[in-house]
Amino acid sequence: MITVVHGASAVIGGRLADPVANGDAVRIDNGVIDRVGTSADLLALPHDETIDAAGGVVIPGLIDPHTHPVLGDFTPRQNTLGWVGAHLNGGVTTLISAGETHWPGRQRTPIGAKSIAMAAAQSSLALRPGGAKLHGGALLIEPGLTEADFDEMERAGVRLVGEVGLGSSIDPRDIRESIEQARSRGWVIPMHVGGASVPGSHVVAGSLVAELRPDVVSHANGGPTARPLAEIVSAIESTDAAIEVVQAGNTRALVDIVRHLDSEGLLHRLQFGTDSPSGTGIMPLGILRSIAYSAAFGGVDPVSALCCATGEVAARYHLDVGVIDAGRPADLVILDVPLGGQGSTALDSFTGGDVPSVALVMVDGEVVAFPSRMTPPPTNRPVVAAAH
Incomplete structure (x- = not known):
C-alpha cells in the first residue's frame, strides 16, 4: 500500500x-x-x-516518555483500562514507561524489582493497544541487584530504568552500582526530582542530580510537587541531562523552566511528559497541553516544542520513531x-x-x-x- x-x-x-x-x-x-x-x-x-x-x-507521532503502565493499558491504582488508546487519540503514538510504580503489591526487593520489570517488558512486546507503541518494563532500582540480574533482565527485553528515587533507597551508596550497571548497557536513566509522589516515595532534591548524573531529570516541575527553581537551575548547569516537564506537575514551575532553557539556548534538553496515569488522572492531551503552555506562557516556538516532543526525545531513548x-x-x-x-x-x-x-x-x-x-x-x- x-x-x-x-x-x-x-x-x-x-x-x-x-x-x-x-x-x-x-x-x-x-x-x-x-x-x-x-x-x-x-x-x-x-x-x-x-x-x-x-x-x-x-x-x-508524539512521544510520551513519562508514563506509569502496569500491564498493557491496565493500571489498577486508578482502576483504568484503555488509557493507552486514549493517549493515541491525543496524538501520542509512542509511550515509554518510567517505572511500573502502580503494580499491586510491589515488593521493594531485588527479586521484586527484577520480576516486575521483566514481566512488564515481556507484556509490552506483545501488545499494541489501539496501535500505539508501548515500551514497558522500566527497572525500579533496589539495593542488592547483581550483574547476573541485569543479564537476565536484558535477555527478557528490559532496556529502561524507572525513575531513580522510587525504590526503597536514594542513598548513592545503595544504588550507584546498579545505576552504573544500567549505564554501561546503554539503558536510559531518569531520576525523580521533587516532592514525594505516592506513599513510600522520597523527596529528591536537585543536589542528587549532580552526584548521580542521570540522563533525564524527571518532572523537573514537580511530580506533582516542585522543588525551588534555583535547585533545578543548578541541576541544569551541573549536568547535561534532559530536563523534563510534565502536565501532572506544577504549572508555574513548568513555565519558569521552559523560559530558562529557551533563554539559555538549551531547548535541545527540553523533554515533555505526562507522568500519568497518576493521582492527577489520565492525560490523553497532556503532551499537547504542555506544548501549548510552553508556547503561550513560556514564549517557546511551537515548532521547536514539537521537535522536543518527537525526534529529540526519540534520539535520547534510541528509538527509530519521531522523525x-x-x-x-x-x-x-x-x-x-x-x-x-x-x-x-x-x-x-x-x-x-x-x-x-x-x-x-x-x-x-x-x-x-x-x-x-x-x-x-x-x-x-x-x-x-x-x-x-
Whole structure:
C-alpha cells in the first residue's frame, strides 16, 4: 500500500537542527516513509491512497516518555483500562514507561524489582493497544541487584530504568552500582526530582542530580510537587541531562523552566511528559497541553516544542520513531485549528494557548484515529480517498 499525505500547511521534521521539512507532502510505502516533497511531485508518482491534510500541520507521532503502565493499558491504582488508546487519540503514538510504580503489591526487593520489570517488558512486546507503541518494563532500582540480574533482565527485553528515587533507597551508596550497571548497557536513566509522589516515595532534591548524573531529570516541575527553581537551575548547569516537564506537575514551575532553557539556548534538553496515569488522572492531551503552555506562557516556538516532543526525545531513548524522513516508520499526526478556534494553523493554536485538534493519527502507515475522539473536531477535516 502506497499512501500520499498531501496539502499540509507545514511538515514538521522532528529534529531541532532541521525542524521544518522542505515540502508539503509525505509518501508512505508499506508503513515506511518513502520521501518528503511537494504535493505535485509526490501525487505524480504511483500510489494507492491519498490523504488530503486540508492545510493541517503534519507532525511525527508524539512521544510520551513519562508514563506509569502496569500491564498493557491496565493500571489498577486508578482502576483504568484503555488509557493507552486514549493517549493515541491525543496524538501520542509512542509511550515509554518510567517505572511500573502502580503494580499491586510491589515488593521493594531485588527479586521484586527484577520480576516486575521483566514481566512488564515481556507484556509490552506483545501488545499494541489501539496501535500505539508501548515500551514497558522500566527497572525500579533496589539495593542488592547483581550483574547476573541485569543479564537476565536484558535477555527478557528490559532496556529502561524507572525513575531513580522510587525504590526503597536514594542513598548513592545503595544504588550507584546498579545505576552504573544500567549505564554501561546503554539503558536510559531518569531520576525523580521533587516532592514525594505516592506513599513510600522520597523527596529528591536537585543536589542528587549532580552526584548521580542521570540522563533525564524527571518532572523537573514537580511530580506533582516542585522543588525551588534555583535547585533545578543548578541541576541544569551541573549536568547535561534532559530536563523534563510534565502536565501532572506544577504549572508555574513548568513555565519558569521552559523560559530558562529557551533563554539559555538549551531547548535541545527540553523533554515533555505526562507522568500519568497518576493521582492527577489520565492525560490523553497532556503532551499537547504542555506544548501549548510552553508556547503561550513560556514564549517557546511551537515548532521547536514539537521537535522536543518527537525526534529529540526519540534520539535520547534510541528509538527509530519521531522523525519524518525516508526510512522511518510512518507514525504521523495531522493537527488543525479546533472548530471555533482562532488562527489559521495548529501552530497558531499553540501560541494562543489552545490545544489543537488531532485530525488524524497514523501508525506504521495505518490510520488509527480519524478524527480524534479526545479533541474538538478540526476546522478542516482531512480527506482519505483511494487513488483514481
